[in-house]
Amino acid sequence: MFEGEAIGLNAMYSTKSVRVPxxxxxxxxxxxxxxxxMEFVEFGSSRGNQSVLGRRLAEMHKAGKSDKGFGFDVDNTIGR
Incomplete structure (x- = not known):
């Protein structure tokens, strides 16, 4: 489970769009x-404009698009 989590977090981290540990x-x-x-990230103070968050989430998903066209390349805690 944690291997898939680490792979997913590294993929999100590498996009530099949404701050993840x-x-x-x-x-x-x-x-x-x-x-x-994993790295400690102080949450709470980073809550800002939700429209900015939405745009950054879209950037993250575009950068991490699977070769399959959907989903993630590795099964993780969310499922297959």
């Missing part, structure tokens, strides 16, 4: 389960 590392825990370590 950069993932640094993910993997299995020796006792079971898994982990993800």
């Amino acid at each position: 950069q993932p640094f590392k993910f993997g299995p825990l020796p006792t079971g389960g898994s982990f993800i370590i």
Whole structure:
């Protein structure tokens, strides 16, 4: 699950359109389960104009368009 999350976050991060935390590392825990370590981003102060957010989300989706024409190249926590 965290591998797909890290790949997705890196894809969003690379567009430089919407501020998302950069993932640094993910993997299995020796006792079971898994982990993800990512950059801390202070949310709350960044809430601004919703129309700007909408435009940036559109830019992000255009930059990350799948070769399939829809969806994402890797299954993640949202599903297949």
